[in-house]
Amino acid sequence: MSGSNALGGKVWKFGDNINTDLMLPGPWLYRSAEEQAKAVFINNRPEFLREMQPGDVIIGGFNYGMGSSRPAARSLRNAGVGFLLAEALNGLFLRNCVNFGFRAFECPGVSTAFDEGDRAELSIDDWTATNTRTGQTLAVTPIPSMLLEMMLGGGVLPMLEAKGLIARHQAQAG
Amino acid sequence: MPMTITEKILARAGGEATMRPGDLAVVDVETAVLMDMTFLPEGWREVLKLHDPSKVVIAFDHLVPAPTVQAATAHATGRKFAARFGIERLHDVGLDQGIAHAVVADRGYAIPGTVLVNGDSHTCAAGAFNCAARGVGGPDMLYAITMGKAWFRVGETIRYDFTGALRPGVSAKDIFLYIAGTHGAHVNQNVEYGGPGMGTLSMNGRRTLATMGAELSAEFTIFEPDDLLNDYMRQVNPLTVTHPTMPDPDCVYRERRTIDLGTLEPLVALPDAVVNNSVPVGQVEGQHIDQAFVGSCANGTLDDLAVVAHVVKGRRVAKGTRLIVTPGTQTIYLAALKAGYVETITAAGGIVTPATCGACVGGHLGAIGPDEVCLTASTRNFKGRMGDPSARIYMGSPATCAASALTGVITHPGSFFAGDVA
Numbered sequence: 001m002s003g004s005n006a007l008g009g010k011v012w013k014f015g016d017n018i019n020t021d022l023m024l025p026g027p028w029l030y031r032s033a034e035e036q037a038k039a040v041f042i043n044n045r046p047e048f049l050r051e052m053q054p055g056d057v058i059i060g061g062f063n064y065g066m067g068s069s070r071p072a073a074r075s076l077r078n079a080g081v082g083f084l085l086a087e088a089l090n091g092l093f094l095r096n097c098v099n100f101g102f103r104a105f106e107c108p109g110v111s112t113a114f115d116e117g118d119r120a121e122l123s124i125d126d127w128t129a130t131n132t133r134t135g136q137t138l139a140v141t142p143i144p145s146m147l148l149e150m151m152l153g154g155g156v157l158p159m160l161e162a163k164g165l166i167a168r169h170q171a172q173a174g
Numbered sequence: 175m176p177m178t179i180t181e182k183i184l185a186r187a188g189g190e191a192t193m194r195p196g197d198l199a200v201v202d203v204e205t206a207v208l209m210d211m212t213f214l215p216e217g218w219r220e221v222l223k224l225h226d227p228s229k230v231v232i233a234f235d236h237l238v239p240a241p242t243v244q245a246a247t248a249h250a251t252g253r254k255f256a257a258r259f260g261i262e263r264l265h266d267v268g269l270d271q272g273i274a275h276a277v278v279a280d281r282g283y284a285i286p287g288t289v290l291v292n293g294d295s296h297t298c299a300a301g302a303f304n305c306a307a308r309g310v311g312g313p314d315m316l317y318a319i320t321m322g323k324a325w326f327r328v329g330e331t332i333r334y335d336f337t338g339a340l341r342p343g344v345s346a347k348d349i350f351l352y353i354a355g356t357h358g359a360h361v362n363q364n365v366e367y368g369g370p371g372m373g374t375l376s377m378n379g380r381r382t383l384a385t386m387g388a389e390l391s392a393e394f395t396i397f398e399p400d401d402l403l404n405d406y407m408r409q410v411n412p413l414t415v416t417h418p419t420m421p422d423p424d425c426v427y428r429e430r431r432t433i434d435l436g437t438l439e440p441l442v443a444l445p446d447a448v449v450n451n452s453v454p455v456g457q458v459e460g461q462h463i464d465q466a467f468v469g470s471c472a473n474g475t476l477d478d479l480a481v482v483a484h485v486v487k488g489r490r491v492a493k494g495t496r497l498i499v500t501p502g503t504q505t506i507y508l509a510a511l512k513a514g515y516v517e518t519i520t521a522a523g524g525i526v527t528p529a530t531c532g533a534c535v536g537g538h539l540g541a542i543g544p545d546e547v548c549l550t551a552s553t554r555n556f557k558g559r560m561g562d563p564s565a566r567i568y569m570g571s572p573a574t575c576a577a578s579a580l581t582g583v584i585t586h587p588g589s590f591f592a593g594d595v596a
């Protein structure tokens with residue numbers, strides 16, 4: 001793990017039960033990954049994509065990412081979201097975050113500790129998240145190193161490639 | 175700390191003392207099952223190193239015998255992969271052929287107390303064998319076969335205790351339709367089956383019920399081990415060391431629900447959704463059907479074919495109605511042939527197809543056309559699942575499907591069974 005594990009960005013706040021259809025709407029399901037990344041929250045917060053900066057942060061409530069197994073995490077990653085902290089992540093969504101290399105963690109108390117527009121900083125080395133406006137620091141729930149390695153390494157396939165376990169692939173989806 | 179069955183199996187496979195809801199379990203995979211779809215070019219990547227060929231099972235199932243060039247290509251990729259790494263458990267087109275979950279069940283590949291993964295959602299079928307089995311994604315399968323590991327988030331467990339016994343003409347499918355209709359989805363939860371009535375369910379009935387766990391959106395669906403299971407494993411896979419796993423007496427369940435099997439009646443799920451959608455057969459009796467289908471990983475067992483043969487014996491499928499029956503594996507097909515079921519069903523006007531996913535996924539051998547109505551004993555009744563999106567798909571038990579095929583309308587199967595349940 002390198003120093004790149006300290007990240008920060010402007011907070012975009014979302015509530016409980018944010019579903020995968022909001023992040024990757026049905027009509028985009030069979031389009032390219034690039035097109036999908038331009039549809040994130042297009043139905044509920046169309047300003048998100050217009051105004052967000054690379055590295056910005058999503059803060060969510062409970063059961064973030066409920067819904068189908070569609071690769072919504074890949075869209076957040078490709079849209080440039082720096083990381084996501086939620087009270088609780090949906091299990092299937094977490095699987096996609098790991099598999100597609102998108103940083104998403106659980107952080108109890110996060111939805112009350114941050115307001116829209118705050119700046120959130122995350123240190124994966126010491127598993128903390130800080131609100132730079134209030135100075136409050138919260139504990140981020142660590143994930144096993146095996147999963148962290150995949151998440152930070154860009155997902156499962158690049159990691160297996162790097163280990164020499166599967167062949168490199170030019171036209172890799174994603 | 176006392177644990178549920180799932181928690182215990184995951185703890186053991188993860189080398190941890192305990193496992194509780196919310197934990198992430200990183201576990202050793204005992205069995206990794208690859209079906210033909212895994213080898214489609216969009217998802218498959220050439221494997222350079224395999225963790226352990228003896229832990230891999232390959233079964234071609236969705237598209238057998240290959241109906242398209244694309245399917246044939248996927249099969250060729252799978253064969254090459256098996257040859258390269260010396261994978262012995264290759265279930266190719268032929269006598270070994272079958273739906274992966276049914277092959278796993280027939281051969282005793284699902285080892286009690288261990289972890290099994292497959293890139294198909296109905297992998298929970300192996301829960302009938304006290305095995306923690308879950309469908310995962312294509313990338314997860316590549317991970318499992320190269321690294322030997324998988325990971326799961328541990329969910330809370332809902333425990334079902336069965337009491338009593340099913341009445342004649344009522345089957346495991348009806349138990350499922352009751353649970354799905356009454357309790358709905360079990361998202362992020364494990365389902366555990368046990369209780370004094372569990373022993374009255376055959377291994378085949380348990381297979382149906384465990385398979386349908388995918389439709390409850392459960393994480394793991396798992397049965398307690400008992401003598402029936404232990405005898406079965408000794409019979410079909412005698413050299414394997416099993417780890418039958420019971421729940422600890424004081425383990426914590428999210429909820430514990432008792433079902434008196436003797437009170438259940440045949441049910442039907444209305445079209446488009448499996449959960450929260452069940453009604454007694456009587457409510458839809460008389461609904462015209464164009465096709466009845468009995469098959470899939472859930473209802474292609476020998477018991478299912480026996481029930482269909484029992485109902486249609488000496489009778490004729492209604493004019494204008496199609497009865498398609500697909501055994502889960504060619505082993506089951508052969509057993510049904512020897513038992514006379516294939517002859518009985520064929521003579522009644524039904525079609526017994528080779529073992530494949532076939533009509534279940536609208537792939538081949540029984541797809542349904544625009545505005546048609548199908549009554550299916552398979553896994554899913556979603557819009558468009560079995561063919562044209564305008565078709566309507568009801569779901570019922572094999573008995574209800576067979577009885578309805580004879581009349582051409584949805585029909586209560588009670589009169590075909592001693593001790594009429596009507």
Ligand code: SF4
Nearest residue numbers: 470471531534535553
């Ligand atoms: S039989 Fe149907 S549900 Fe089962 S694996 Fe095949 S397509 Fe899936």
